[in-house]
Amino acid sequence: MDSLVNPNKMAVTDLLTPTGLFYYLLVPTVILWYAYFRYQRRRLYELAAKIPGPEGLPLIGSALEFMGSANDIYINMWNRSLEYSSETPVKVWIGPRLMVFLQDPRDVEVILSSNVHLDKSTEYRYFQPWFGNGLLISTGDHWRSHRKLIAPTFHLNVLKSFIDLFNHNSRGVVEKLRKEVGHEFDAHEYMSEATVEILLETAMGVSKKEQQSGFEYAMAVMKMCDILHLRHTKFWLRPETIFRMTSYFSEQTKLLGIIHGLTKRVIKNKKLEFNKGVRGSLASYPGMKAETAKAETSTAKTTKVEDSGMSYGQSAGLKDDLDVDDNDVGEKKRLAFLDLLIESAQNGVVLTDQDIKEEVDTIMFEGHDTTAAGSSFFLCMMGLHQDIQDKVVEELDQIFGDSDRPATFQDTLEMKYLERCMLETLRMYPPVPIIARQLREEVKMASTGVTIPAGCTVVVATVKLHRNEEIYPNPTVFNPDNFLPEKSANRHYYAFVPFSAGPRSCVGRKYAMLKLKILLSTILRNYRIKATIPEKDFKLTADIILKRADGFKISLEPRKKSGLNITSPVAPGVRV
Numbered sequence: 160m161d162s163l164v165n166p167n168k169m170a171v172t173d174l175l176t177p178t179g180l181f182y183y184l185l186v187p188t189v190i191l192w193y194a195y196f197r198y199q200r201r202r203l204y205e206l207a208a209k210i211p212g213p214e215g216l217p218l219i220g221s222a223l224e225f226m227g228s229a230n231d232i233y234i235n236m237w238n239r240s241l242e243y244s245s246e247t248p249v250k251v252w253i254g255p256r257l258m259v260f261l262q263d264p265r266d267v268e269v270i271l272s273s274n275v276h277l278d279k280s281t282e283y284r285y286f287q288p289w290f291g292n293g294l295l296i297s298t299g300d301h302w303r304s305h306r307k308l309i310a311p312t313f314h315l316n317v318l319k320s321f322i323d324l325f326n327h328n329s330r331g332v333v334e335k336l337r338k339e340v341g342h343e344f345d346a347h348e349y350m351s352e353a354t355v356e357i358l359l360e361t362a363m364g365v366s367k368k369e370q371q372s373g374f375e376y377a378m379a380v381m382k383m384c385d386i387l388h389l390r391h392t393k394f395w396l397r398p399e400t401i402f403r404m405t406s407y408f409s410e411q412t413k414l415l416g417i418i419h420g421l422t423k424r425v426i427k428n429k430k431l432e433f434n435k436g437v438r439g440s441l442a443s444y445p446g447m448k449a450e451t452a453k454a455e456t457s458t459a460k461t462t463k464v465e466d467s468g469m470s471y472g473q474s475a476g477l478k479d480d481l482d483v484d485d486n487d488v489g490e491k492k493r494l495a496f497l498d499l500l501i502e503s504a505q506n507g508v509v510l511t512d513q514d515i516k517e518e519v520d521t522i523m524f525e526g527h528d529t530t531a532a533g534s535s536f537f538l539c540m541m542g543l544h545q546d547i548q549d550k551v552v553e554e555l556d557q558i559f560g561d562s563d564r565p566a567t568f569q570d571t572l573e574m575k576y577l578e579r580c581m582l583e584t585l586r587m588y589p590p591v592p593i594i595a596r597q598l599r600e601e602v603k604m605a606s607t608g609v610t611i612p613a614g615c616t617v618v619v620a621t622v623k624l625h626r627n628e629e630i631y632p633n634p635t636v637f638n639p640d641n642f643l644p645e646k647s648a649n650r651h652y653y654a655f656v657p658f659s660a661g662p663r664s665c666v667g668r669k670y671a672m673l674k675l676k677i678l679l680s681t682i683l684r685n686y687r688i689k690a691t692i693p694e695k696d697f698k699l700t701a702d703i704i705l706k707r708a709d710g711f712k713i714s715l716e717p718r719k720k721s722g723l724n725i726t727s728p729v730a731p732g733v734r735v
């Protein structure tokens with residue numbers, strides 16, 4: 160009643176209540192905090208204003224553009240990117256976070272070749288419950304010392320000792336695929352399972368007989384990536400407290416149980432072997448080893464690795480810590496990945512048990528999902544381009560004739576056309592579509608001279624960089640000749656970086672190339688691949704690993720009448 164007479168009196172009385180005071184002070188506090196926030200970041204705003212890109216909406220920036228499915232986001236981002244010159248860096252605001260996308264190889268070089276801009280962007284923190292402080296996301300001295308330890312375990316000398324395992328597993332895939340002959344199926348499921356099992360046998364030294372199927376692990380990884388992708392693109396899922404209240408969190412806990420369950424078993428059993436005095440044992444198949452050794456004698460030639468073009472996935476002229484001379488590697492460093500880690504952890508000084516677990520989790524993920532996607536895209540490309548497939552098979556016929564013998568290291572150096580097809584696949588469909596770094600200091604770009612501010616996330620979108628039409632004429636056409644030696648030599652080194660480049664390049668680059676050559680050549684020696692869905696209808700997903708939402712559909716026709724005669728002598732190893 161009083162308030163009807165005198166509304167001002169009511170307002171003052173109400174303000175004196177605790178709730179009233181709270182609201183009265185909240186507004187100016189928020190305004191002050193925001194003004195301070197903007198003032199602290201004034202340099203970031205000043206420099207961002209000079210970078211082309213959408214300004215977005217107040218407070219949320221362009222966050223709404225990341226709505227919809229992973230395929231919708233991919234299409235939207237691609238179309239938006241066409242609005243800007245392929246030379247200039249482009250900014251995007253997601254809420255208060257500034258992201259700058261690099262499109263020009265000269266700018267990419269500034270970031271990737273640097274020993275300063277080494278920190279992964281904050282978006283990688285969602286991997287933390289999975290990889291802990293593993294190589295992919297760690298930083299500073301921890302990353303440096305672990306990289307120094309791990310890189311030599313993927314040296315060519317170690318990889319050559321995996322050849323009979325690569326061959327044996329590739330034949331296994333050919334056998335498993337036999338049941339799919341004559342109808343369409345999703346190649347990715349086979350590639351995923353195979354890459355997990357190969358990784359377990361080689362880098363982890365766990366024999367096939369002792370493994371459980373890699374399928375459950377591979378599927379759990381796929382679902383985990385979906386959750387991480389949601390957290391990258393849906394800004395409301397980013398805060399930990401909100402995420403923990405969603406069903407995604409309980410799903411993540413379940414999936415991590417499966418993923419970590421496998422890695423824990425691998426380490427536990429490998430340690431048991433170690434304590435029994437078994438050192439540095441790599442699982443191998445005596446029968447296969449003998450076959451490979453025989454084939455090696457018959458194919459001995461002198462093609463050198465360095466004469467074999469881009470055999471190991473790196474543009475000519477780019478060097479990293481994997482490109483050390485073969486003879487530089489001492490006896491101890493020739494151990495395979497998990498053997499070396501366990502040996503290094505013996506006194507707990509170099510590595511702790513937790514360190515080992517984190518690195519095994521990292522390598523298991525990085526080493527399988529990337530190659531599964533790469534090999535699946537390759538098979539689709541072969542299926543769609545029959546003329547190109549014919550040329551690959553012609554080359555394989557020249558190398559192997561009618562023989563079913565296993566591939567040797569020497570053979571892989573001779574697979575030059577197949578290699579070009581693999582590189583072209585990695586150009587058009589780079590399994591890691593985005594590489595992101597957190598900038599700690601501002602840096603001037605080589606292309607337009609614009610300065611990128613400290614505090615932003617700088618992104619190399621390989622998927623866009625590799626389709627720059629000024630570098631690759633007709634960039635959407637699958638053309639293995641893009642990797643003819645003369646074409647590669649005339650291109651900027653950083654115009655092709657599927658494995659990243661510089662100090663944080665992929666440690667598994669040579670492993671991936673060697674394994675893929677053996678796996679894919681074995682499949683093509685046994686089957687003609689067919690595919691019907693044209694590339695323009697691929698539903699690509701802007702995920703952590705580039706994939707097809709519509710599945711990697713192919714069909715197979717046997718090339719040979721008789722099946723392969725696989726004898727699988729039991730390899731020494733540990734039970735997982």
Ligand code: HEM
Pocket residue numbers: 294295296306362521522525526527529530533589590591593594595656657658659662663664665666667668670671
């Ligand atoms: C086609 C296959 C592969 C592709 C395209 C690929 C690509 C990449 C890329 C682009 C990066 C840099 C990621 C970033 O900076 O965010 C990377 C890092 C890494 N890759 Fe691979 N990778 C492949 C296979 C492998 C394999 C087989 C392994 C191990 C067996 C592996 C282990 C790693 C590790 C440990 C890192 C982190 C390196 C560091 O930060 O020092 N990768 N990979």
